[in-house]
Amino acid sequence: MPELPDVEGFRRVVADHVVGSKVASVRVLDAGVVHTSPEEFTRALQGRVISEPSRYGKWLRVPTRNRSGYPQLLAHFGMTGAFVWTPGEQADHRHDRVVFEFRDGALRYRDMRKLTGLRLATERSEVEELLGDLGPDAAGVSRRDLRARLTRTARRIKPALMDQTVVAGLGNLCVDEILWRSRLAPTLSTTDLEAAHWARLHARLGSVLRSSSRVGHVPDRPSWLTGHRDEHDARCPRCSTPLSRSKIAGRSTVWCPRCQPS
Ligand SMILES: [Zn+2]
Structure with missing residues (x-):
């Protein structure tokens, strides 16, 4: 998609x-x-x-x-x-x-x-x-702006990142990959994140978008969550824990329960 x-x-x-x-x-x-x-x-x-x-x-x-x-x-x-x-x-x-x-x-x-x-x-x-209703482009959003926009209301981080009026450009694969790399559970509330979390989230958002944009899609490399999310018996490429899967805000969501504790 x-x-x-x-x-x-x-x-x-x-x-x-x-x-x-x-x-x-x-x-x-x-x-x-x-x-x-x-x-x-x-x-x-x-x-x-x-x-x-x-x-x-x-x-x-x-x-x-x-x-x-x-x-x-x-x-x-x-x-x-x-x-x-x-x-x-x-x-x-x-x-x-x-x-x-x-x-x-x-x-x-x-x-x-x-x-x-x-x-x-x-x-x-x-x-x-x-x-006009779109938020700032995700590839150029500042850390401060990202935090301010995501914490306007307390909501779960995954649907907040997917909301195009908050920040524009992210979809299901990008958000799951960014959250996995940031070690943040998709169900966390945006208002529960601390300063170190925001720094990591903003940095990983940037690196995932840069690497993905170079090849024109979120790559399904072995070292990426995206490389395993569709596998039967999918495991975390970092710690080998079986990946969790559920629908969040109507979208199929994959995360590692060990790396991304809720
Ligand atoms: Zn893991």
């Missing part, structure tokens, strides 16, 4: 393949995805030159090259979405929802589910409407 590191990977797909290139045509294969009429969506982007993309939380902003930077494409990847580049001429994949054709290939918005993942913004106010 796309989280900050995945969207960072999609940002690189756009940056590596289409920045500076003109959109030759837009094919909306699934009108439900674009949140406006396919005609308007196509008209706004066709013939435009793509400018440097940027990520905010789980959103990707793709401006067009002119003085205002608008119209702008805003992409969200929901549960199963991706941007995929295919060189030359290739047949559409059955989950391609919108295809942006360029001279030398196509950028494909591919999503198994049909969510309204693509938005067109023609001015700044429309971007603010979409992104």
